[in-house]
Amino acid sequence: MPVNFPPEYQKAKEKYESARNLQEKIKYTQEMISKCPKHKGAENVLKNLRKRAKKLREKKEKRKEIAKGGHSLAVEKQGYQVCIAGYPNTGKSTLLKKLTNADPKIAKYPYTTKEPEVGMLNHKGAKIQLVDLPPITEKAVQKQGEVMSIIKNTDGLILKLGENSKKEKRTIKKELEKIDAKNKPIMKLRKNEIPEKAEVFNHFNLIKIYTKKPGEEPDKENPLVLKKGATVQEAGEEIHRDFSEKLDYVKVWGSSTDKYNGQRVKKDHVLEDEDTIEIHIK
Ligand SMILES: Nc1nc2c(ncn2[C@@H]2O[C@H](COP(=O)(O)OP(=O)(O)OP(=O)(O)O)[C@@H](O)[C@H]2O)c(=O)[nH]1
Ligand SMILES: [Mg+2]
Incomplete structure (x- = not known):
């Protein structure tokens, strides 16, 4: 059944089509909804308009969040910085706790660390800033992009290796290549390996x-x-x-x-x- 739309609806539609921004799109979609006939013949049109309005509002919310600073992972660099990276559950946070004054959450289950944790490794007064990061995997887990952008700006890396060290090395190497960071100095450590502070210092020259x-x-x-x-x-x-x-x-x-x-x-x-x-x- 063809629907007869009133002229107010047509006007709102034209305004929507020439909308310059998200705010206007939301406003004129709303106007189209209010001017749309409410009988059965227009049911589908109305349904689609409501769907569109919802999507646009969600988009607006997302933008607002980003403008607020959203929830991005950031670390303020202090002096020489070394990031601790690796697969889940490989003892990254344990290493940070052993080498610095930081008190990160350590647990038996994977994906314990959700945000970077920072500590200072103090070797006879000389300090290295250690950053314990959320894990990296081949599945590119949540926030992996942000983790990689922290790594991009760091001076050195400690790579904590777990059960499948070959695969872990391969994945992380690939991720480092993507951000052009494969030439950063790296110290590789196995799960049970806790180096002396002096060793870390010497490793990074x-x-x-x-x-x-x-x-x-x-x-x-x-x-x-x-x-x-x-x-x-x-x-x-x-x-x-x-x-x-x-x-x-x-x-x-x-x-x-x-x-x-x-x-x-x-x-x-x-x-x-x-x-x-x-x-x-x-
Ligand atoms: N035996 C042994 N257990 C360890 C060692 N390091 C860590 N663990 C244990 O392994 C588990 C995971 O340790 P975390 O330090 O939380 O590991 P993580 O790499 O930070 O884990 P995510 O934050 O989930 O990526 C905990 O139960 C630790 O107690 C180690 O050197 N030897
Ligand atoms: Mg951790």
Whole structure:
């Protein structure tokens, strides 16, 4: 049976068709519903309009949530960062608890960790930020994309291996390739393997750099932790964001100086473990 739609309905339909945004689409769909005849002949049209209105409202809700910041996983990076990744139940959280001051949830069942957990591994004052992540699998579980984006920005990885280490390595390698992160330094550990703090430090080839203020003693408590081969420039950037603009000159004490202690060096000077630097700002 052909339906006779009133002109108000046609008008609402035209407005809907030229709607510029989601808000307008919702408004004019609503208007079409109110102007649509309510008899049996228009039943299907009405049903479809209601379906459409519901979908549009859901879309709006989703957008709102994203605008609010939604619920994304994020970690603020501090110094040298190592992420602990691996399949479910491989002892990632246990490792974080053993090596740091963090107190993550540990349980017999898989998928215990839902959000990243952060702890500081402190080795004689030199610190590494350890991040225990929700698990990764070949099934690309919930939030795996967000987990991978944390890994993309990290400095190093600890890969905790479980029962099927070959398959786990293969899957994770593939995931790392997707985000162009396969060249990051990786420490592979089996389930029962808990390394000493010094081992972690050595594995990632890190050096400690002390800083001092002019006329004061070096701060031995809180060294900078940098990759072996790091330059004065990289050390400076850890201390001052706009290091390059503000820098006047830098003095270095330690084994990287070849002439004398307190030698002035260039920005590309390569530092050695336990050097001390004194930055002079303009
Ligand atoms: N025997 C033994 N058990 C361990 C070891 N590490 C972890 N476990 C146990 O294995 C289970 C899982 O440990 P978690 O540290 O929660 O593992 P996870 O990798 O963080 O797990 P998800 O967060 O679910 O991915 C717990 O029951 C732990 O007690 C280990 O080195 N030896
Ligand atoms: Mg866990």
